[in-house]
Amino acid sequence: xxxxxxxxxxxxxTFKPVAEGKVNIYTCGxxxxxxxxxxxxxxxxxxxxxxxxxxxxxYDVKWVMNITDVGHLTDDNEVxxxxxxxxxxxxxxxxxxxxxxxxxxxxxxxxxxxxxKLFPADKYPRATEHVEEMIEMIxxxxxKEVIYETSDGVYFDISKFKKYGKLSGNxxxxxxxxxxxxINEDKRSAYDFALWKKLTGKNEKHIMQWDSPWGTGxxxxxxxxxxxxxKYLGETLDFxxxxxxxxxxxxxxxxxxxxxANCKPFANYWMHKSRVIVNNEKMxxxxxxxxxxxxxxxxxxxxxxxxxxxxxxxxxxxxxxxEEKLVxxxxxxxxFNDFIQFLIKxxxxxxxxxxxxxxxxxxxQFEKAMDDDLNVSGALAPLFGFMKSIRKQINxxxxxxxxxxxxxxxxxxxxxxxxxxxxxxxxxxxLSISDQKTVEELIKKREQxxxxxNWVEADKVRDELNKMGVKIEDKK
RNA sequence: GGCGACGUAGCCAAGUGGUAAGGCAGAAGUCUGCAAAACUUCCAUUCACCAGUUCAAAUCUGGUCGUCGCCUCCA
Numbered sequence: 297x298x299x300x301x302x303x304x305x306x307x308x309x310t311f312k313p314v315a316e317g318k319v320n321i322y323t324c325g326x327x328x329x330x331x332x333x334x335x336x337x338x339x340x341x342x343x344x345x346x347x348x349x350x351x352x353x354x355y356d357v358k359w360v361m362n363i364t365d366v367g368h369l370t371d372d373n374e375v376x377x378x379x380x381x382x383x384x385x386x387x388x389x390x391x392x393x394x395x396x397x398x399x400x401x402x403x404x405x406x407x408x409x410x411x412x413k414l415f416p417a418d419k420y421p422r423a424t425e426h427v428e429e430m431i432e433m434i435x436x437x438x439x440k441e442v443i444y445e446t447s448d449g450v451y452f453d454i455s456k457f458k459k460y461g462k463l464s465g466n467x468x469x470x471x472x473x474x475x476x477x478x479i480n481e482d483k484r485s486a487y488d489f490a491l492w493k494k495l496t497g498k499n500e501k502h503i504m505q506w507d508s509p510w511g512t513g514x515x516x517x518x519x520x521x522x523x524x525x526x527k528y529l530g531e532t533l534d535f536x537x538x539x540x541x542x543x544x545x546x547x548x549x550x551x552x553x554x555x556x557a558n559c560k561p562f563a564n565y566w567m568h569k570s571r572v573i574v575n576n577e578k579m580x581x582x583x584x585x586x587x588x589x590x591x592x593x594x595x596x597x598x599x600x601x602x603x604x605x606x607x608x609x610x611x612x613x614x615x616x617x618x619e620e621k622l623v624x625x626x627x628x629x630x631x632f633n634d635f636i637q638f639l640i641k642x643x644x645x646x647x648x649x650x651x652x653x654x655x656x657x658x659x660x661q662f663e664k665a666m667d668d669d670l671n672v673s674g675a676l677a678p679l680f681g682f683m684k685s686i687r688k689q690i691n692x693x694x695x696x697x698x699x700x701x702x703x704x705x706x707x708x709x710x711x712x713x714x715x716x717x718x719x720x721x722x723x724x725x726x727l728s729i730s731d732q733k734t735v736e737e738l739i740k741k742r743e744q745x746x747x748x749x750n751w752v753e754a755d756k757v758r759d760e761l762n763k764m765g766v767k768i769e770d771k772k
Numbered sequence: 773g774g775c776g777a778c779g780u781a782g783c784c785a786a787g788u789g790g791u792a793a794g795g796c797a798g799a800a801g802u803c804u805g806c807a808a809a810a811c812u813u814c815c816a817u818u819c820a821c822c823a824g825u826u827c828a829a830a831u832c833u834g835g836u837c838g839u840c841g842c843c844u845c846c847a
Binding site for chain 1: 776778784795797806807808809810811839840
């Protein structure tokens with residue numbers, strides 16, 4: 297049984313899907329105003345592992361990740377005009393239209409998703425293409441009398457939703473006391489959040505705009521997730537995932553909107569990815585201490601090592617990101633891949649009766665750890681032990697073709713979650729005939745030097761062969 | 773100021789009441805130079821600190837210190 301730590305109840309709970317055998321997952325995706333960094337991806341990778349493990353367990357998974365391509369207001373230092381929208385700021389910076397900016401960064405994002413081998417979601421809905429649905433939902437909220445209109449927008453009255461604050465553990469009264477939110481005179485509470493913003497004041501010249509019953513303007517940040525998750529996955533989600541920083545106010549507001557509009561629980565399980573840390577500071581766009589996937593590839597790290605680094609640490613612990621970690625990850629992956637090559641190339645001899653039971657117990661341990669709130673580190677340990685035992689069996693008793701298939705089948709099922717192993721048999725590269733002759737001569741030459749114990753010359757020849765792409769591994 | 777998470781070896785990281793997984797790095801050895809891979813052995817009397825509960829605590833309770841996150845756009 298899969299147990300998941302539910303951020304809403306703050307307890308581990310046994311997973312039960314809304315519909316038998318099916319799972320709906322909604323993940324808060326990127327805001328496409330600049331390059332997503334690996335900290336962003338670590339949250340998406342958490343969802344990816346969840347999706348893949350549920351598939352591994354045989355569930356029919358439907359996964360939706362939104363693309364936020366509507367600019368939302370910002371007050372950070374990125375722009376001088378106070379309160380300029382991020383997309384518009386990027387548009388000025390890069391001299392492109394807001395639409396071009398959004399599409400450009402969305403394309404980069406989709407490219408990175410493929411590089412990091414995230415399982416393709418069933419749908420990546422764009423906020424700008426669902427403004428109709430958002431307006432419909434706001435209308436429902438209006439009928440339920442939980443919203444009010446001011447000169448600059450339409451707001452959700454959080455006093456009408458008693459559970460507001462439960463997810464983040466915030467007490468609204470207490471929040472108000474230590475508030476850093478600028479008081480908007482027209483709002484009843486500083487924490488009432490916008491559903492619709494009008495083109496007035498600092499938003500007068502907002503470029504992305506739509507008509508609505510409340511005047512021309514643009515949607516608030518939170519409503520898109522409520523509207524799109526409902527459209528594609530229904531009123532009650534099995535899982536809602538995102539970064540922990542989205543808990544408040546974003547997810548809190550989504551719950552208020554959706555549950556008020558639908559009169560149903562919004563999500564049964566909430567999963568939040570802890571922040572990625574760099575030098576004891578969060579990795580974030582505003583601090584500028586981030587790496588993008590492309591940055592790391594340029595430094596020579598493989599997509600697999602990036603993926604493994606973020607996947608192998610439990611999603612609820614802070615991951616301190618370093619380049620050393622990428623190197624370690626690569627070593628772990630190499631260890632698996634070396635094992636796979638060893639396995640593929642080992643001679644098929646006799647049936648080995650121990651193989652099945654080794655696989656069985658490894659699988660059991662692996663699943664036990666994964667079932668415990670996706671404990672990947674715990675699940676990895678038995679796999680290292682597995683490789684050791686199998687190697688021993690092959691060296692001492694040999695294996696049959698059937699055994700090999702069994703082992704590979706198991707490794708592939710594990711890899712359906714990790715996606716970092718390489719099952720392709722590494723064959724000797726084909727050399728041209730002239731190269732072949734040279735290589736043979738060089739090997740002979742080296743053997744000659746070795747028999748003469750002329751190690752200096754022998755190593756020189758080995759270096760030369762290495763340069764030609766020929767690896768020399770001495771065996772007894 | 774309010775809310776939350778966390779503190780396990782040189783590093784990364786499991787373990788949440790029954791006597792410290794695993795990986796990396798390191799040390800020694802086997803494989804008749806070296807290197808690579810593999811294998812064998814070693815590498816935390818102790819889990820930030822202090823009290824308490826218990827036959828038994830890294831695990832539970834209280835306190836102290838420290839770190840990080842959220843409370844404003846962020847995954």
